[in-house]
Amino acid sequence: MMADSGPKEVAVIGNTDLTSAELDNNIKNTMVEIEKGTSLLRKMEISVAEAEKRTGKNTVNMQELYTVYLIETRPVDALTEGITPDSLWRRYSEFELLRNYLLVTYPFVVVAPLPEKRAEIVWHKLSADNMDPEFVERRRVGLENFLHRVASHPVLCNDNIFYIFLTEDKDWKEMVYETGFQAKADSRLKAVNAAFRVKNPDGRFTELKHYSDDLQTVLSQLLRVRARVADRLYGVYKVHGNYGRVFSEWSAIEKEMGDGLQSAGHHMDAYAASVDDILEEEEHYADQLKEYLFYTDALRAVCRKHELTQFELEMVALDLACKKQQKEELVTGTVRTFSLKGMTSKLFGQETAEQREAKLQVLEHQLKEGEEAVKEKNTESDEFVKTAWVDIERFKDQKDRDLKEALISYAVMQISMCKKGIQVWTNAKECFNKM
Amino acid sequence: MSRTIDAVVSPTQTNTIPADISGQMLDLDEDDDLEVFSKDSTLADGNMFNASMQTSPGSMVNQCKFEEDEEGDSKDIFITVDNPESHVTAIETFITYRVLTKTTRSEFDNSEYEVRRRYQDFLWLKGKLEEAHSTLIVHPLPEKFVVKGMVERFNGDFIATRRKALHKFLNRIADHPILSCSEDFKVFLSAQAWELTTYKKQGPGFLSRMGETVRAVANSVRGVKNRPEEFTAIQEYVEDFSNKISCLDKVTQRIVKEQKEYLEELKEYGPTYTLWSGSEEELAEQLKGVAGCIERCCKETEEQVGHLSDTLVPVLHEYVLCAETLKAVLRRRDNIQAEFEAKNETLATKKVDRDAESSDLGFVWGSLLGKNPEEARHQRQERLDGEIEELKEEIDKLEDRVEWANNALKGDWGRWQRSMRGDLKSAFFSTAEKNVDYYEKCLAVWETFLLSQRTEPSEETDRDNTP
Numbered sequence: 035m036m037a038d039s040g041p042k043e044v045a046v047i048g049n050t051d052l053t054s055a056e057l058d059n060n061i062k063n064t065m066v067e068i069e070k071g072t073s074l075l076r077k078m079e080i081s082v083a084e085a086e087k088r089t090g091k092n093t094v095n096m097q098e099l100y101t102v103y104l105i106e107t108r109p110v111d112a113l114t115e116g117i118t119p120d121s122l123w124r125r126y127s128e129f130e131l132l133r134n135y136l137l138v139t140y141p142f143v144v145v146a147p148l149p150e151k152r153a154e155i156v157w158h159k160l161s162a163d164n165m166d167p168e169f170v171e172r173r174r175v176g177l178e179n180f181l182h183r184v185a186s187h188p189v190l191c192n193d194n195i196f197y198i199f200l201t202e203d204k205d206w207k208e209m210v211y212e213t214g215f216q217a218k219a220d221s222r223l224k225a226v227n228a229a230f231r232v233k234n235p236d237g238r239f240t241e242l243k244h245y246s247d248d249l250q251t252v253l254s255q256l257l258r259v260r261a262r263v264a265d266r267l268y269g270v271y272k273v274h275g276n277y278g279r280v281f282s283e284w285s286a287i288e289k290e291m292g293d294g295l296q297s298a299g300h301h302m303d304a305y306a307a308s309v310d311d312i313l314e315e316e317e318h319y320a321d322q323l324k325e326y327l328f329y330t331d332a333l334r335a336v337c338r339k340h341e342l343t344q345f346e347l348e349m350v351a352l353d354l355a356c357k358k359q360q361k362e363e364l365v366t367g368t369v370r371t372f373s374l375k376g377m378t379s380k381l382f383g384q385e386t387a388e389q390r391e392a393k394l395q396v397l398e399h400q401l402k403e404g405e406e407a408v409k410e411k412n413t414e415s416d417e418f419v420k421t422a423w424v425d426i427e428r429f430k431d432q433k434d435r436d437l438k439e440a441l442i443s444y445a446v447m448q449i450s451m452c453k454k455g456i457q458v459w460t461n462a463k464e465c466f467n468k469m
Numbered sequence: 470m471s472r473t474i475d476a477v478v479s480p481t482q483t484n485t486i487p488a489d490i491s492g493q494m495l496d497l498d499e500d501d502d503l504e505v506f507s508k509d510s511t512l513a514d515g516n517m518f519n520a521s522m523q524t525s526p527g528s529m530v531n532q533c534k535f536e537e538d539e540e541g542d543s544k545d546i547f548i549t550v551d552n553p554e555s556h557v558t559a560i561e562t563f564i565t566y567r568v569l570t571k572t573t574r575s576e577f578d579n580s581e582y583e584v585r586r587r588y589q590d591f592l593w594l595k596g597k598l599e600e601a602h603s604t605l606i607v608h609p610l611p612e613k614f615v616v617k618g619m620v621e622r623f624n625g626d627f628i629a630t631r632r633k634a635l636h637k638f639l640n641r642i643a644d645h646p647i648l649s650c651s652e653d654f655k656v657f658l659s660a661q662a663w664e665l666t667t668y669k670k671q672g673p674g675f676l677s678r679m680g681e682t683v684r685a686v687a688n689s690v691r692g693v694k695n696r697p698e699e700f701t702a703i704q705e706y707v708e709d710f711s712n713k714i715s716c717l718d719k720v721t722q723r724i725v726k727e728q729k730e731y732l733e734e735l736k737e738y739g740p741t742y743t744l745w746s747g748s749e750e751e752l753a754e755q756l757k758g759v760a761g762c763i764e765r766c767c768k769e770t771e772e773q774v775g776h777l778s779d780t781l782v783p784v785l786h787e788y789v790l791c792a793e794t795l796k797a798v799l800r801r802r803d804n805i806q807a808e809f810e811a812k813n814e815t816l817a818t819k820k821v822d823r824d825a826e827s828s829d830l831g832f833v834w835g836s837l838l839g840k841n842p843e844e845a846r847h848q849r850q851e852r853l854d855g856e857i858e859e860l861k862e863e864i865d866k867l868e869d870r871v872e873w874a875n876n877a878l879k880g881d882w883g884r885w886q887r888s889m890r891g892d893l894k895s896a897f898f899s900t901a902e903k904n905v906d907y908y909e910k911c912l913a914v915w916e917t918f919l920l921s922q923r924t925e926p927s928e929e930t931d932r933d934n935t936p
Contacts, residue, residue: 248748256741263738266731273727276720284713287706291890298897434751441755442922445762448915455908463901469894 079108079119080185080200082178085170086123100125101170103177107200122203126151129177131210132199136190137332138215141339142422143190144429146183147328149176149321172321179325189425225338228345235344236419242426243337246330253327257320264313275306294469301462308458312451319447322440326433333429336422343418347411354404361397364390546572546643548658550636553628554585563587566632568639570658576650582659588613590657591635593669597653598642603801604878605648606885608641609790610634630783637787641888647877693803694810697875703882704799711792718785725782728774732767739763758918765914773907777900784896788889795885798878805874809867816860823853 084104089097103126108119129148136145149172181200184190195213198206281299285292552567565585572580591610598607611634639658642648656668739760746756 245748249745252741252745252748256738256745259734259738259741263731263734266727266734269727270724270731273720273724276723277717280713280716280720284710284717287709287713291894294894437752438755438922441752441759442919444759445915445919445922448762449912449919452908452912452915456905456912459901459904459908463898463905466894466898466901469890469897 078185078200079106079110080178080181081106081119082174082181083121085174101173103174105181105200120201122201124199126173126177128199128207129180131207132196133180134219135195135210135213135215136184136193137335138219139193139195139213140189142336142418143187143425144329144332144336145190146180146187147325147332148180149173150324150328172317176321176325188428220339220342225342228342229338232341232345233348235341238423239337239340239419242333246333246337250327250330253323253330257323257327260316260320264316268309268313271306271309273306274302278303278306291469294465294467297468298462298465301458301465305455305458305462308454312447312454315447315450316444319440319444322436326437329429329433333426336426340415340418340422343411343415347408347415350404350407350411354401354408357397357401357404361394361401364394364397545574546570546649548636548639548643550632550639553632556587563589564628566635568658576655577659579659584658584661584665586657588631588635590665591638594642594653594657595638598648598651599797601651601653602647602877603805604798604874604881605645606791606794606798606878606881607648608638609787609794610638612790633783634787645884693807696803696806699879700799700802700875704796707792707795707799711789711796714785714788714792718782718789721777721781721785725774725777728770728777732770732774735763735767735770739767755922758921762914762918766911769907769910769914773903776903780903781896781900784892788893791885791889802874802878805867806871809864809871812860812864812867816857816864819853819857819860823850823857 082103083106085101086104087099088102089099091097102123104121104123106119106121108117126148133145133148136143184196190196195206195210198209278299278301281295281302285295285299288295547570549569550566551569553564554567556563556565565587568582568584568586570577570582572582595607595610598605611631642651642654648654656665660668742756742760742763746753746760749756
């Protein structure tokens with residue numbers, strides 16, 4: 035798994051209650067050095083070393099079995115080699131909480147995904163049981179990868195909550211809730227609504243959304259077919275194990291052929307056994323693809339946020355335009371569109387000059403506010419687009435690099451499998467020759 | 470130069486043992502023109518019926534190359550079976566195969582024959598050969614129908630497989646020192662269709678064949694008492710071999726099935742990479758590359774499965790049938806011995822009868838008929854003596870028959886074992902070779918891809934290093 039790391043030191047570890055201005059400032063500072071820049075990973079080693087089963091009472095006071103993961107951290111320093119790292123235990127749900135916090139707090143960042151909660155696209159040999167040791171092991175690796183992704187992200191690595199997640203055992207949950215991030219979260223309804231009604235989203239985000247959908251579809255399909263192929267390959271190799279058994283039995287009744295058959299049988303057994311390693315390696319490749327499958331959710335989240343911001347801007351601008359029109363009507367006395375005002379003035383007569391003046395005052399005030407709001411929303415939207423797009427470019431580069439490497443490693447795996455096959459069958463050929 | 474063996478060697482028409490067959494056999498190895506046997510050093514050893522024959526690997530391998538013999542002058546008969554054709558009559562539809570024979574053997578009038586034969590004709594030939602040489606091992610014919618899977622007799626694959634098996638059948642007979650001299654074999658290869666029909670009608674009639682079958686059944690029920698140790702050993706081996714080879718047959722068919730299913734999935738796998746490449750920019754080339762690799766591996770897999778089906782599966786299947794043939798041969802040998810033992814028992818009983826002092830029943834009977842007791846007894850003795858003499862003659866013949874059967878089997882047993890070793894070794898070797906080839910080709914495919922990838926990173930690092 036790839037993670038960024040650059041030559042420069044980590045800049046700032048912010049404190050919990052940053053104001054939004056400070057946060058912006060931070061972002062600006064860190065963005066300057068984004069390229070090879072700040073990376074927590076350079077300063078400390080982070081690993082998810084172990085997994086353990088615990089029992090405890092859950093929220094409905096029932097006993098449950100769950101897994102905890104040991105997070106170890108150690109400063110990267112020649113002098114600290116050999117010193118035991120700091121460590122603490124965390125459950126999967128805490129990782130989820132951390133991620134949700136990051137998603138809300140940094141909506142312009144494509145936040146790395148967590149490994150699967152439940153084993154889904156698996157081939158038959160791997161069980162879909164969450165307690166299965168192989169699944170737990172792969173999840174451990176996935177969680178470590180998640181932490182590395184966050185720790186090497188130019189923006190996220192500076193987050194204090196993240197730092198405390200890694201280093202401080204108690205009270206972390208309280209701290210997260212205290213940030214009030216849950217209140218900042220956009221409601222699903224709001225987001226869906228915005229997605230439908232937004233008029234002018236930035237074209238690049240629309241494209242990105244389509245790309246995410248496509249990538250999700252294609253990766254799901256690819257992973258499913260790969261799992262089926264793995265299943266079949268397993269079958270082919272394992273049946274050859276029968277050759278081993280029968281050759282061995284047959285060699286007992288033969289004189290001249292006995293030795294050749296016996297050794298050929300051993301090679302057939304070796305062949306059958308070799309598939310386990312082959313497929314385990316391939317599982318890593320599948321996990322790399324899965325990570326990017328899950329990344330598509332994060333991409334879509336950023337697009338949604340943009341649509342929401344854009345929508346809110348549009349709403350505010352619309353509101354301003356409305357108010358402007360109202361002012362115009364009031365000033366000129368004309369009623370251009372059907373309005374209740376127009377109706378009531380027709381029915382009940384025009385208002386007095388004082389009334390009109392008062393109304394105008396209110397409107398002026400509202401207009402000023404509206405213009406401020408529009409300016410603010412505009413800036414917000416622009417900022418978002420800018421920062422989001424920077425991160426999206428970063429993500430794209432990361433994705434291209436990672437997947438290219440994954441494809442190469444896949445080819446390497448295939449080559450290794452072929453070499454093993456050549457060796458086994460060449461040996462078997464020799465044995466048959468001696469028959 | 471011609472071979473000295475003619476029709477003498479094939480005891481087709483009678484049940485009597487050719488008196489000086491051993492003499493004939495010894496003549497063979499003095500003849501320099503023994504093309505058929507020259508690779509079989511057993512003859513060079515001078516004793517064809519020596520079960521523990523030593524053969525060099527060279528001769529063993531050469532003996533197996535029935536279709537193409539590098540030393541052209543060592544084979545004097547070449548047979549091919551090809552050109553299946555469908556014939557439709559009012560009653561039935563059937564397939565005939567062309568049987569082409571080229572030979573320099575003197576018992577054939579011509580040097581080349583082209584006839585058409587149907588499966589029934591092959592069955593007839595096999596039956597005749599087994600009848601005449603009940604303890605020789607005749608190579609099995611392909612089965613009448615495929616039991617599982619396709620029952621359609623006119624399916625292309627079925628016909629092709631059958632044709633190859635028929636071809637092998639005839640060539641094995643041609644290579645057999647005794648069977649290839651059979652008159653029936655010669656007629657099969659040379660007679661026109663109507664001639665063959667006429668010829669088939671000759672020979673022991675239905676009733677006499679029935680009589681033989683009844684005797685065989687009776688003997689098999691009686692069972693054999695003193696089977697020589699070596700035949701028991703052979704029988705045990707055949708039991709085990711039959712189990713093992715059936716297992717291997719099933720395992721190999723299962724492998725073919727699994728490979729085919731793997732191939733099906735693989736065919737769907739490549740296109741997903743192509744589909745993905747449509748959404749990507751930087752990655753598009755690599756993804757298409759991977760898709761291409763997978764597609765090429767598909768082709769190789771297809772070839773590999775084909776080879777397995779063509780090479781290993783038919784051979785294993787043949788030897789499953791062989792095992793059944795061997796069991797039948799052993800049974801027939803047992804029956805011959807059982808018949809001999811039965812006659813011996815009858816002889817012993819008769820002797821007891823004769824040597825008995827008096828037979829109460831006979832005495833009484835004789836006196837009822839008014840015979841002189843002395844005379845009656847004398848008559849009885851004479852009668853029994855006569856019967857005993859007859860029995861002794863029959864027993865002598867049976868004894869010879871048993872010995873001949875045993876020797877034939879022993880000789881052929883060694884021969885069969887060598888054939889079996891050669892065939893199976895060659896089939897497995899070929900399979901392993903093909904598998905190595907398969908993996909080597911796939912390796913090349915992926916290595917080429919990898920090479921194309923490795924050239925790019927050097928460009929990338931340059932890009933990274935420039936500020």
